[in-house]
Amino acid sequence: MINKDIFKIWAPVDAKWVDWVRPVPFISIDDELKTYESFNFVIPNVNYIEEKSVDTAWFVDLPSYDSVAEGLALASKFGFRPIPIYNGTNEQQGAMANVNNQTIEVALVWGAYVLLKLKLEKDALPVFLLDSNRMNRYKMSPSVFDNSWDIYHQDIPSAEYFLNNGIKKIVVRGKEKIEKDLSKIFYGFQKKGIKFFFTDGYSEPKEVVIKKPKRDDD
């Protein structure tokens, strides 16, 4: 398989929601593909939901490959379609960077083989996958390559698209809270009637109210 094949497994042309799969981490997969295939991540147990709700989309926002593994857990157990929306680039060769985006590439190759074994419905509900390390802006020196990144409103479907496709609720599975960049987008969604829930993976999702983003967050 080459990178295009891996991408096609994550984004089969006839499936719903796959138009939002970001190609970025798939682009540089090629050369090291053989090495990637030898990695073996573990699919975690998911105990914080009992059954999926047809009006609910999910966002998994966990560090690095954990987000891929958790997304695949939701796919395996409940039939969600994982939609990777990672958008970070790799650093200049030889430079220190503040985010390791390469591990995501490895996890996506591994995940493709997992997905091949699953029979997901064409119109399966989406679970969008994000790396919560993306906003690691700390630079120990100005010479560090800053490949941190944010998710923007243009990277996911609009509130109208979600609503028109029967999605009235969004659950975020994160570490502690809904991250700043997502909150900025979701605040607008909330105003349009979408409800939000959060789970840290230990307890059932609880409804949350997204606060208006501060001006300096703009």
Next chain:
Amino acid sequence: MRLISIPKDKYDEYRLNVIFDCYKWDPQFLDNNTIAKHVLVITKEEHEELMKYTESLDVETRAAEEFLNKNLKFAKKLALPKKLSRELRNMKNYSPDKHVRLMRYDFHPTIEDKWAISEVNSDVPGGFAEASLMPQAAKDVINMEELWHKNFGDILTNAIAKKVKVNGTIMLVHCTSYSDDRQVMQYLGDKLKKMGFKIIYAAADHLNFKNNEAFSILDGNEGKVDGIVRFTPLEWLIDIKPKRWQGYFDTITPSCNHPVAIFAQTKRFPLIWDLLEKSGLKLDTWRELLPETIEVKDAKNKEGFIYKPACGRVGEKISIKEACVEGEYEKILKDVKKHPKKYLAQKRFNSKPLVSDEGENYHVCLGSYSVDGKHAGYYARISKTPRIDSNAADIPVLIEGGIAL
């Protein structure tokens, strides 16, 4: 000029190839697919006319910016940000022959069967890979061998190679957090690397300047830099701390583009044309193609004018009512009222849409590049609304008839 549909059974494969082989890493914007299902074909006559217009505009623009660089008092009315204005006096050593001058003029067909231009992307035009590789990807699926395209990437990299020392180090300066910036730089970097250059992908603050020469401070890539290709807009650059960006203005390291590009980048450039013409400069082609442009305050009781931000990019904040999303139009008008000097008023032209085989109307923005004064190819976008913005789709441009370089 016409649209040719990409055969439905070949589109998915074409889209995949455009993403992976043509550096199109942002194929989706909100709910819109940004890879068009059509090809834009222009006639030989249209190509020759556009080529002529582009080169004439380029002569006028470069003469104007060189004049302004020596006569900064004329630039006052451009109302450039203060921090930026302060640096302009440091560009006295600018020598056009030492740098690569890249611009893209955005043409639109009008209902009067003429061309109008909406702007020149003078500072950091994009669309490199779309202009260079997408046409071939399209040709592979439409089976029209007689059509051809001008390879922008070849022209730009050859121009860079003429001015940067053989096997030298080139820093591709961009916002490293944005993958849509990186895709533009990656295409260029891969091409330049094949030509023997050492490529450094880095951010604007990874350059330091000593004795007007550029040096990389990027971890593991420290040392002298022989060429700079900048994709970070100047008005963003000046917000970067620490202030190493000052060196960009008086560097002798070959740059593409040198900050002298700012004079034409601001959409307020037409507001000083009267002054420039009084000093003997010619702007006839600009006058012919750009709709009437005036200060916001002068447009108060005039019909048919729209507002545009002086530093706007990709169609953002342009007050075309029917193209605005809910609440956007009112927001723009409020901002115009608050900051009139950050905007200008421009007579709206009537874009003539092209009709696809499927009977749908598409408005076209046909970007025409110039590199060091010569026409260098096309980058086009189509949209169902007259405002061509980030929701528009990239469309490859192919040319009919014999090759006219």
